[in-house]
Amino acid sequence: DIQMTQSPSSVSASVGDRVTVTCRASQGISTWLAWYQQKPGKAPKLLIYAASSLQSGVPSRFSGSGSGTDFTLTISSLQPEDFATYYCQQANSFPLTFGGGTKVEIK
Amino acid sequence: QVQLQESGPGLVKPSETLSLTCTVSGGSVGSGRYYWSWIRQPPGKGLEWIGYIYYSGSTNYNPSLKSRVTISVDTSKNQFSLKLSSVTAADTAVYYCARQNGDYVGHPFDYWGQGTLVTVSS
Numbered sequence: 001d002i003q004m005t006q007s008p009s010s011v012s013a014s015v016g017d018r019v020t021v022t023c024r025a026s027q028g029i030s031t032w033l034a035w036y037q038q039k040p041g042k043a044p045k046l047l048i049y050a051a052s053s054l055q056s057g058v059p060s061r062f063s064g065s066g067s068g069t070d071f072t073l074t075i076s077s078l079q080p081e082d083f084a085t086y087y088c089q090q091a092n093s094f095p096l097t098f099g100g101g102t103k104v105e106i107k
Numbered sequence: 108q109v110q111l112q113e114s115g116p117g118l119v120k121p122s123e124t125l126s127l128t129c130t131v132s133g134g135s136v137g138s139g140r141y142y143w144s145w146i147r148q149p150p151g152k153g154l155e156w157i158g159y160i161y162y163s164g165s166t167n168y169n170p171s172l173k174s175r176v177t178i179s180v181d182t183s184k185n186q187f188s189l190k191l192s193s194v195t196a197a198d199t200a201v202y203y204c205a206r207q208n209g210d211y212v213g214h215p216f217d218y219w220g221q222g223t224l225v226t227v228s229s
Contacts, residue, residue, distance in 0.1 A: 001170075032212075032213045042221075043219035043220065043221055044216070045219075046215050049215040089154075089215070089216075091212060091215060092213070095169040096212070097156065098154040098156070099153070100153045
């Protein structure tokens, strides 16, 4: 199985801050990576697929980059509705696996 | 707009079989264009992919659960189902059904159900 490791596990930030979340795969996955946002009591929501493609309807302040084993999700200017937990997911091979999550908290 | 809705018992006894159904609206499980998956999340923890089914009935399961999992599809009812046998407290989780946006491993999960909490307890 491909292991996905996210860092940090949590981050405190203020509205307007730039926030970066990192995801590392245990082996190369090209750009087969997705990012999801999850709010308490809700299902995950797709933000980014193919490492850098923005899902329809997702604000442009979200962006993704990377290939191979190292990936980044960036929120350029944090908004109040962005406080949530973010998960990466590799889509290179089965079994599909997720990172452990990064909780973005209010500073 | 595609919508997925999980249904099934919220409480299952240890050693018994967990059974859930996902009803799809606004789209067809028989379209042949998507994988339909089950994913779970223990309370306060991360996400675990359980497996998928294709409209043809072909499946792919997570090896960690493969011996206990069965996923089936009923195209006439536009539903797919999960059975997990010999459950223990470790199977307590919110169970989500989700659509993988394509019939290839590389596609992400673009639609999710709201999730249903299943507790394993006597």
